[in-house]
Amino acid sequence: MPGGRSSRFRPGDHRGDLVAVSRGLPTAAQVEAFLAAGFTETDILQVLLAASVKTISNYTNHLFHTPVDKVFARRTWAD
Template sequence: MTDFAVHTIEDAPEKSKSMLESSKKAYGTVPNLHAVMAESPALLEAYKTVSNIFDKQTNLTATEQQIIAMTNNRLNGCTYCMAAHTSIMQGAKVAEDVITALRDGTPIADPKLEALRVFAEKVNVKRGLLDVGDIEAFLAAGYTKQTVFDVIVGTAYKVLSNYTNHVAETPLDKMFAKNEWSAEPHPA
């Protein structure tokens, strides 16, 4: 495997330094994902921009955003993002049964949230080639046409991080280690 640097603010490419400084200010440290992405200022800026758009420009709740993110993380087999987003959900006080369902790929008890999980899964698995019935079922669950597109934004956001972590084998930060995840089935 090719070794990719986990950059510090000091050794990062010049165009990435200020973005890493803003990460450190926001998180108290530079997450390894950002430190790896710093190799490409374009990637780091794209990721931070799309993440900010997903957070601020959608009408989704924090729980709904995490359902989209975690569904993509699981389907893409991203161990780093599964651990990181589990920690994020815990900090946001997302219900434990929702977190467990997302980590295990099992149905969420709340029917509307489950419709979102299923739709996000279909967008990922079908690569956006949805059937009319997929969209109609999602709309019938109480979501809007805007949300259809917001799920695509969330999927794009996760492609940036999930694929980066696969290519670079990003080491898991200590702050996420307690939520380590494996794509292997969990014992019953």
């Protein structure tokens, strides 16, 4: 997105790990770095919500064996 939030990220930038790698318990320094990059506390909540929706989707698909769409079939792996 030209001029959008994604322009603040560079290859190798791991601010997106704020929720995933810290398992929901980022350090004060991680939060400060995220905010210092120009993001807000609302952005932190949006990252958390995105991770939550993805987790619920994955669990649902695993529990109910949702078939993968043909267009994505080549990206699957064996259990």
